[in-house]
Amino acid sequence: MASRSRIAPFLRAAAARRSGPASACLLRQSVLRPAAARTFFCGSMRAAPEIKLTAEKYPEMQRGAYATLTAEHVAHFKELLGAENAVIDGVTRDASDDLAPFNEDWMRKYRGQSKLVLRPATTEQVSRVLAYCNEQGLAVVPQGGNTGLVGGSVPVFDEIVLSMSRMNGVVSFDEVSGVLVVEAGAILEATDQYLAERGYLFPLDLGAKGSCQIGGNVSTNAGGLRLLRYGSLHGSVLGVEAVLADGRVVDDLCTLRKNNTGYDLKQLFIGAEGTIGVITKIAVQCPQRPKAVNVAFFGLQSFEQVQRAFREAKGQLGEILSAFELMDNESQRMVSVAKGASRPMDEYPFYCLIETSGSNGEHDYEKLEKFLEDVMEKEIVVDGVVAQDQTQITNLWGWREGIAEALGHWGAVYKYDVSIPLADMYKLVEDVRERMREAGLVGTGDGDLVVGIVGYGHMGDSNLHLNVAAHKYDKRIEEVLEPFVYEWIAGRGGSISAEHGLGVAKKKFIGYSRNETVLGLMRDVKKLFDPKGIMNPYKYI
């Protein structure tokens, strides 16, 4: 495209302040797609010390009065689901190795003791499985790609794992309206690829896309990288088919953008983490795939400047702004170490990644260029690079998306995914650093237990990821962090879980974000949908 050459003024301005040449943005490192979710499948991990049982880690949790699996139960499930590969049976035989990937999370923080994994292939099978479990009093954990951060998809005791992986097909796609109907076990990336071939886009994108399943995304109300542009799943999910605890099928699989006939019950399943039923199919409104994507990456001297840049971007880029991501210096240092490569630019306290997506590449590029010239002229931004092609776009995104993996290399990561009013957003990271120093856990020399305290996230959604990487999980670190982090957030009207849900990790802290009336109603809703409490117990509320 001819207009590509017009970025020169910006690159020159940037280059003048840098030691490297303008072409430094031609990153040569291989792409760091966040393989987070796949980590536990890799050979080296299997040699790692055994993960502590969740039940031992949280000794206050007691197994509920559920039935214990018998050989008769297993025989019944084998008859129900037919094919041998639909049941992984650790009741009548030893199947620990086969069960391990379903009992553990990829962060190695949670480990359950399930002896049975069921892999239904149809809604009818899910219905018959749950009706039987409900009748027999057997507890169940629905499981998608198992890429969560809060232990929501792994069992705690001996709950049956209901894996949705085999329900992974596209049911229908309407190329005029853009409405997709898909089974819950469909992998996000594969589904987006299917849509890409038809000129459409899945309205959600996130690091674990290669493994996570859409049913899990909807059940945890995943936000991801482009919520700023495409909105939340509460808006884009048009319909849901779900199976209740007693096996009844809720057919609310509406494919219409507008349907005002009664309470919008499907909304309750969005973000319910499988506690009131299992989502089996989803209807989603998919936007047209943008014809042009541009990415800029730049360095800033303070969080005040980041906020100014965000306001300018909203005003000047408006409808084409599809991501505004924040990364602090520490996060980029750690990605650099993990990659063994130098960064796209010099060190600055903060970096931002801006992405635009639109229908006319020349127009979009002109807007982005103008914006960048403007923020550099106003001295909001110190230095920046603009991707010249798809490889560079992927590489620049790698510096943002690679953070989770880079931190994962150190042995243990404490992850907080929180919403905080914008002005205060980064202060939490500074305050946590201060507390860690005071506790003598960092800044004492090479032997520090804590390796790095980083802040990054989705500026456009006021959504911060506070991550603390350490050599191992340790009570002393936890005591510095909790309940401090939750109290800090509650004091500023934030939310203790922006996009990763409650699971096991945050169950006891929900009171920081919700008052007693609301919690009471939630408990009533849970009772209404799942009176015997068999769905994903020990979690959520």
Place this chain on the structure above:
Amino acid sequence: MASRSRIAPFLRAAAARRSGPASACLLRQSVLRPAAARTFFCGSMRAAPEIKLTAEKYPEMQRGAYATLTAEHVAHFKELLGAENAVIDGVTRDASDDLAPFNEDWMRKYRGQSKLVLRPATTEQVSRVLAYCNEQGLAVVPQGGNTGLVGGSVPVFDEIVLSMSRMNGVVSFDEVSGVLVVEAGAILEATDQYLAERGYLFPLDLGAKGSCQIGGNVSTNAGGLRLLRYGSLHGSVLGVEAVLADGRVVDDLCTLRKNNTGYDLKQLFIGAEGTIGVITKIAVQCPQRPKAVNVAFFGLQSFEQVQRAFREAKGQLGEILSAFELMDNESQRMVSVAKGASRPMDEYPFYCLIETSGSNGEHDYEKLEKFLEDVMEKEIVVDGVVAQDQTQITNLWGWREGIAEALGHWGAVYKYDVSIPLADMYKLVEDVRERMREAGLVGTGDGDLVVGIVGYGHMGDSNLHLNVAAHKYDKRIEEVLEPFVYEWIAGRGGSISAEHGLGVAKKKFIGYSRNETVLGLMRDVKKLFDPKGIMNPYKYI
């Protein structure tokens, strides 16, 4: 703007096929803002024959076992609410005239028999009113601007009207994040004006904006003109404060874009039509106000061409497309009669109005111009005009927004607001016309009972407004329409209520859009939130 001159080719192409000059798009008629909601306030209407009581129109409805208002109740409410203007008392004195606007709807289809209107000024007052009503067994109808089409906001028997009009303030607005917190009784247009002054936009726009209240918009999950661009309220409403039937306050007034802490209960209030509680405050994510708006209006030969034009518009205009409205010839004929003015162009079977909104007027205009040249070259569009300034934009919109008012002049209008898969969307209008002809209600000459059968609506949302205008409401018309229309829609997987809810009108037809499992859950939810059933009885489900 210099680029404005570039529309010449398009206008010339259009002019060549028309008798009038290109400047025909300089409409001289005064703007027809849809004053639908205000109609019942105008003097001439008061002289019209009395509206039939809803209870007489639906004799199958029986008054529930609620308490009957006494002078003691009234005295208690006067004490609770303080100021004299907060209570319109028809119990201890005759107040029929004062009560009439609260007992009747603007379409003159519904009339209730309430003897008491309460006008609380705070959430605390709403809470105390409802707690008392619940304790005493008094039924309540929450009422916003009373601009609905299905009788949802007017009483049926002697329910107390809880008018939200006095709770109409802006609570807060964050100019960085664009999050607005507003009281339920705020008028939509006034609120949007407030936002306009700050560079933002309310993410909902509809004909009744001058009278409708945001609490009512949210309670009916209003869709409106720009859902295509800004999405549904389920996505843009971030938080809700509501008072339950027993007076408990649900404080779910979250101002964060992301908050995954428990079931998203606020979603149940969106579209619940006041049957599980009263919304008192709302937090909404408001988008930046677009810097440039362009409008084109064009004629097409068939509904197939309309669909082709829609696909092209989505592809070529992408992120700047903010409305794609459909109007049939009959609807424009009736607006023309009502206005006493000729249309912006010759007669065609269909017309479309396209609006773009973006951050760069020149870019947007270039895209729109290219699109129009393209669809005329492909002979999808026959003729078209483009607004040259704000007056023309308003005038062109008047031909779309004026339909409701134009039909209202004839005495009676049967209105169906439905969602139908796009390909079949207009066929409903044709089939209804055929049935009316067969029944001898149209096409017999000057004495026809039915004046016009028109189809228009939001093409972008697959949302059709089927309107049948008549000299008066008549059983024969109704029998041709119902249940035919609902069966027709159910047979095609549509929804019997796209954006106007259920109210009284569609209560008995919900089974066409919802199955028994879902209806059972809805009844359970209603029981959970309002065990005594005092909230807006006789309606919804």
